Amino acid sequence: MIEKTVAELSAALSAGDVSSVELTQAYLARIAKHNATLNAYITVCEKPALAQAQKADEARADGASGPLLGIPMAHKDIFCTKGVKTTCGSKMLHNFIAPYNATVVEKLKTAGTVMLGKTNMDEFAMGSSNETSHFGPARNPWDTDRVPGGSSGGSASAVAADLCAIATGTDTGGSIRQPASFCGITGFKPSYGRVSRWGMIAFASSLDQAGALSKSAEDSALLLNAMAGLDLKDSTSIDRKVDDYTSSLNDSMDGLKIGIPRQHFTEGLSADVEQVIRDALAEYEKLGATIKEIDLPNNHLSVSAYYVVAPAEASANLSRYDGVRYGYRCKSPIDLEDMYKRTRSEGFGDEVKRRIMVGTYALSAGFYDAYYRKAQKIRRLIKNDFNDAFKEVDVIVGPTSPHTAFELGAKTDPVAMYLEDIYTIAVNLAGLPGASIPAGLAKGLPVGMHLVAPDFAESKLLNIAHQFQSNTDWHKRKPPICDGEG
Amino acid sequence: MEWETVIGLEVHVSLSTKSKLFSGSDTKFGSEPNTQANIFDLALPGTLPVFNEEALRMAVRFGLAIGAEIGKRSVFDRKNYFYPDLPKGYQITQLDFPTVGKGSLNVTLDDGREKKIGVTRAHIEENAGKSLHEEFSGMSGIDLNRAGVPLLEIVSEPEITSADEAVAYLKKLHTIIRYLDISDAIMALGSMRCDVNISIRPIGETELGTRTEIKNINSFRFVEKAIHTEVLRQQEILEDGGRIIQETRRYDAERDKTSSMRSKEVANDYRYFPEPDLLPIEIDDDYIEAVRSELPELPDAKKTRFCTEYKLSDYDASVLVSTREMAEYFETVAQEGGDAKIASNWVTGDLQALLNKSNLEISESPIEAGRLASLIARIKDNTISGKIAKTVFETMIDNPATVDEIIEEKGLKQVTDSGEIKKLVEEVIANNPDQVQQFKDGKEQVIGYLVGQAMQLSKGKANPGQVNTLLRDKMK
Numbered sequence: 001m002i003e004k005t006v007a008e009l010s011a012a013l014s015a016g017d018v019s020s021v022e023l024t025q026a027y028l029a030r031i032a033k034h035n036a037t038l039n040a041y042i043t044v045c046e047k048p049a050l051a052q053a054q055k056a057d058e059a060r061a062d063g064a065s066g067p068l069l070g071i072p073m074a075h076k077d078i079f080c081t082k083g084v085k086t087t088c089g090s091k092m093l094h095n096f097i098a099p100y101n102a103t104v105v106e107k108l109k110t111a112g113t114v115m116l117g118k119t120n121m122d123e124f125a126m127g128s129s130n131e132t133s134h135f136g137p138a139r140n141p142w143d144t145d146r147v148p149g150g151s152s153g154g155s156a157s158a159v160a161a162d163l164c165a166i167a168t169g170t171d172t173g174g175s176i177r178q179p180a181s182f183c184g185i186t187g188f189k190p191s192y193g194r195v196s197r198w199g200m201i202a203f204a205s206s207l208d209q210a211g212a213l214s215k216s217a218e219d220s221a222l223l224l225n226a227m228a229g230l231d232l233k234d235s236t237s238i239d240r241k242v243d244d245y246t247s248s249l250n251d252s253m254d255g256l257k258i259g260i261p262r263q264h265f266t267e268g269l270s271a272d273v274e275q276v277i278r279d280a281l282a283e284y285e286k287l288g289a290t291i292k293e294i295d296l297p298n299n300h301l302s303v304s305a306y307y308v309v310a311p312a313e314a315s316a317n318l319s320r321y322d323g324v325r326y327g328y329r330c331k332s333p334i335d336l337e338d339m340y341k342r343t344r345s346e347g348f349g350d351e352v353k354r355r356i357m358v359g360t361y362a363l364s365a366g367f368y369d370a371y372y373r374k375a376q377k378i379r380r381l382i383k384n385d386f387n388d389a390f391k392e393v394d395v396i397v398g399p400t401s402p403h404t405a406f407e408l409g410a411k412t413d414p415v416a417m418y419l420e421d422i423y424t425i426a427v428n429l430a431g432l433p434g435a436s437i438p439a440g441l442a443k444g445l446p447v448g449m450h451l452v453a454p455d456f457a458e459s460k461l462l463n464i465a466h467q468f469q470s471n472t473d474w475h476k477r478k479p480p481i482c483d484g485e486g
Numbered sequence: 487m488e489w490e491t492v493i494g495l496e497v498h499v500s501l502s503t504k505s506k507l508f509s510g511s512d513t514k515f516g517s518e519p520n521t522q523a524n525i526f527d528l529a530l531p532g533t534l535p536v537f538n539e540e541a542l543r544m545a546v547r548f549g550l551a552i553g554a555e556i557g558k559r560s561v562f563d564r565k566n567y568f569y570p571d572l573p574k575g576y577q578i579t580q581l582d583f584p585t586v587g588k589g590s591l592n593v594t595l596d597d598g599r600e601k602k603i604g605v606t607r608a609h610i611e612e613n614a615g616k617s618l619h620e621e622f623s624g625m626s627g628i629d630l631n632r633a634g635v636p637l638l639e640i641v642s643e644p645e646i647t648s649a650d651e652a653v654a655y656l657k658k659l660h661t662i663i664r665y666l667d668i669s670d671a672i673m674a675l676g677s678m679r680c681d682v683n684i685s686i687r688p689i690g691e692t693e694l695g696t697r698t699e700i701k702n703i704n705s706f707r708f709v710e711k712a713i714h715t716e717v718l719r720q721q722e723i724l725e726d727g728g729r730i731i732q733e734t735r736r737y738d739a740e741r742d743k744t745s746s747m748r749s750k751e752v753a754n755d756y757r758y759f760p761e762p763d764l765l766p767i768e769i770d771d772d773y774i775e776a777v778r779s780e781l782p783e784l785p786d787a788k789k790t791r792f793c794t795e796y797k798l799s800d801y802d803a804s805v806l807v808s809t810r811e812m813a814e815y816f817e818t819v820a821q822e823g824g825d826a827k828i829a830s831n832w833v834t835g836d837l838q839a840l841l842n843k844s845n846l847e848i849s850e851s852p853i854e855a856g857r858l859a860s861l862i863a864r865i866k867d868n869t870i871s872g873k874i875a876k877t878v879f880e881t882m883i884d885n886p887a888t889v890d891e892i893i894e895e896k897g898l899k900q901v902t903d904s905g906e907i908k909k910l911v912e913e914v915i916a917n918n919p920d921q922v923q924q925f926k927d928g929k930e931q932v933i934g935y936l937v938g939q940a941m942q943l944s945k946g947k948a949n950p951g952q953v954n955t956l957l958r959d960k961m962k
Contacts, residue, residue, distance in 0.1 A: 199533075235765055319576060
């Protein structure tokens, strides 16, 4: 049962084929068996999860219903959870227990989900492999010597290995889509502002967006239905009607215009990944879509612009971790400056420190125009590229990542790691919705197909992803770790 | 060498919104430490700012009151620096797009001269918390009640040329802010604070000299003294051939000296950038006009009206409009008492003296406007003389009875009966033959003495006008 989608589990729960307590027990058993290897969870909430499951079953007995009622899920450890540790993958917050729930957590709680635990991640979401986590890397269930991607690596690993039914993630430059691609699952990042950022620990405020890691596009739609909406506590959340994202999942692909960016099929893309994507595109053609090459002429600037804007915002967002009020504080500081220096030197990992330094530099007097202001200009150019492209096509499709999951420790050069997100980053800079769905396997490892739609066209995007999944079964392929288990 | 002083003022005013600028915490002053700091004020992870529109309305009120350009699009920025009473590690402020742009203030100097002083801008920002260095045995305590309280920072043009002008500007600013009811603006409590930028240059020179900034001065008097002492310090240095270092200084009132705090040359780089957690604030003409329509009558307009409507002197009118409360008090007294000139004399004279003596605000006056008005009505209708009125006034301070009851009870009613006055006049003429002769010889001013004698005989109750007329009749 635990391998099923949320939609399937929901049907089984309503039919009385299984209870939420039984499901929760099954996932907890699965976590107990595999988490030591996968390190997908930082915190597992066994007792509270069972209590929530019990409550969900009672509510159902009292006549309550809902597609997420009693569904066992996991939250990325970047979402604040009242009474449960929220570490953001950092030593800095190794002991932090928030007295509040993030809006996303609160909404999913209200929808009746059961929280199994908090998933591993790159420290402060800064990384593309989960290797920067203070709690050790999560591993890829397809090959545990390989990374699950990042930063939402724990969530991706947990969903792929059936350690939960679905999980939340966040995506600042590809942090949902790239791990989804590496772990062979569906990753969905809504438009900027569609989901509240309140209670979600900030990395880069103008880019961060919460989303879903799921076993199908339909499941992402179900989760988004519960997560999306205006939140008065987040001034950047959008006052715009929330669709029923499941309502148009079955719309026809006939006449759909797919754009494939020339810039995403050039050197750097591995041949077997390219082949998988070309085959998947052929699948869409069979469903009546037409395919056309498009240009995103400023795409090559996106990684550079991103690595100015994101670290700049991060350098300020992470200033609050100073040892004064909560979190890690160095031992026996001799004075204020010593406390600041040692708390932050000891509490942050190398990648976080690197980005704080890059961001601080980019904002410094005399460099602001050359870096930050210029990066913001590039951001507008990139947005304009997408606007132009969407005048001609309905959706932009390409590979999520240039290659499949790599081995732990394989990428030691930070810049090589930054290039991991070369296809996904522009989407965050433009604030668009994007998804990665399993499109096939290359040498036994999953390949993700990247889909990008215009602002707030989440319904359309999920429809396009769902139609692929209705006609293929790549999203149902299970990693070897799942062999022989039900 | 003759020197000229150039001063620019930066004034921080705490806006009296109910809740903080970006959080729902209370802004009340003087509560137990950290009882008004919520999860946003503590900068817990994942918390976000939500702008309090009340602060915008107050800033726009101020802008309109000084005839300033109103920013239709204001943008918040982060100003980055580390300090324990700044929990986020950055202050949210407005750098390039403040809510209030260029405006000006008309001030009247002590010598009666009027001067228009430019305001460069006024921007909205959040206050920091407080670091408490006593009582913690070598450690510091942090109180975040004040963290996030909205401030309006009002920056003047460097057009102020003396301590007197600086104080006049501050007082005018204070008056306007109180009229607008956007802040208590109490310097002693820190709800109004002043930073002074000072430089000097030889008269005739057009380039500005190197300036120093004196931070956080908390009274008008100290502003005046700090400017004097800093100007002297700079003159001495320059006349000795030295140079001024651009730096921040503090004013020590006890020693009447300024001393260096930190040099701007190694100052922080605040790494400003637009606050990504907040959208720019956009307002339109309708919003601005709605705020304008709620503006109270401002001191300058009120003063002009008092001069024409009540025929008051320029000086009396400016004293009366110095606070909104006093102006309102005066108008009640003038209207109900029926004589604006007498009302003005009493409010600026006896009443003000009484308040000064007991250190009270006019809003706390033991004699409310309605009662003072009845007293004036009795002067006006000749029930009592001005002199007797003073006795009644003294009684009114502790006696809650009405003016008429007091007059009745103490038998202070003015004698207007012509028979009685005739007797008094005859007695005075009989007792003062020399003075009567002098008057008859043309020494007009002796009449004052004779009236005084009659008043004394009547214990002040005689109507002095009647006495005067009758005396003249009898001495013809």
